[in-house]
Amino acid sequence: MIQRIAPSILSADFARLGEEVNAVVAAGADLIHFDVMDNHYVPNLTIGPLVCEAIRPHVQVPIDVHLMVKPVDRIIPDFARAGADIISFHPEASEHIDRTIGLIKDSGCRAGLVFNPATPLHYLDHTLDKLDLVLIMSVNPGFGGQSFIPGALAKISEVRRRIAASGREVWLEVDGGVKVDNIAAIASAGADTFVAGSAIFGQKDYKAVIAAMRGKLAPA
Numbered sequence: 001m002i003q004r005i006a007p008s009i010l011s012a013d014f015a016r017l018g019e020e021v022n023a024v025v026a027a028g029a030d031l032i033h034f035d036v037m038d039n040h041y042v043p044n045l046t047i048g049p050l051v052c053e054a055i056r057p058h059v060q061v062p063i064d065v066h067l068m069v070k071p072v073d074r075i076i077p078d079f080a081r082a083g084a085d086i087i088s089f090h091p092e093a094s095e096h097i098d099r100t101i102g103l104i105k106d107s108g109c110r111a112g113l114v115f116n117p118a119t120p121l122h123y124l125d126h127t128l129d130k131l132d133l134v135l136i137m138s139v140n141p142g143f144g145g146q147s148f149i150p151g152a153l154a155k156i157s158e159v160r161r162r163i164a165a166s167g168r169e170v171w172l173e174v175d176g177g178v179k180v181d182n183i184a185a186i187a188s189a190g191a192d193t194f195v196a197g198s199a200i201f202g203q204k205d206y207k208a209v210i211a212a213m214r215g216k217l218a219p220a
Contacts, residue, residue: 138186
């Protein structure tokens with residue numbers, strides 16, 4: 001199983017954002033995770049397509065956009081044009097989930113569906129055959145620096161079982177409180193893509209942190 005580390009720029013120094021994304025890619029990041037919050041679906045306001053467009057020339061790795069906005073459809077084409085490679089959204093933010101998945105794909109991006117800690121997995125019953133990524137939130141969305149919710153591990157395991165049964169190549173991403181000391185347990189539950197914000201950007205040596213994470217993943 002290919003394992004990927006996706007630093008979340010939510011925790012980066014926005015006064016030096018271009019330098020920050022260059023630094024984490026040079027340190028070994030596989031993706032750049034881009035958190036979009038609207039102060040409506042979640043209680044915080046972050047960044048939009050213009051920032052995505054600004055960092056696109058700085059990185060060759062995929063930009064993984066997580067939309068925490070409602071309604072969601074209006075903004076999807078803007079992020080696709082801005083250079084997103086993957087766009088994920090929450091089922092609660094869409095009136096027609098299948099249509100939103102189709103919109104993402106028609107815009108030229110891979111599509112992901114995001115599950116909050118209390119969001120049931122039944123949304124996968126009719127969508128997993130169309131998804132490229134499932135993102136399990138291991139904190140409640142809205143703010144960086146929160147602690148991992150242990151109950152997410154059972155949810156990750158169940159999604160891994162469903163993906164295996166589908167026979168499809170679907171990434172299983174986890175976001176929220178991912179750190180060096182718990183990444184192995186998260187991988188053992190079935191995750192293959194790991195979003196880390198303050199655990200990377202909050203440290204002095206990005207390369208050392210990413211290497212330590214990979215070291216924990218190796219035996220997992």
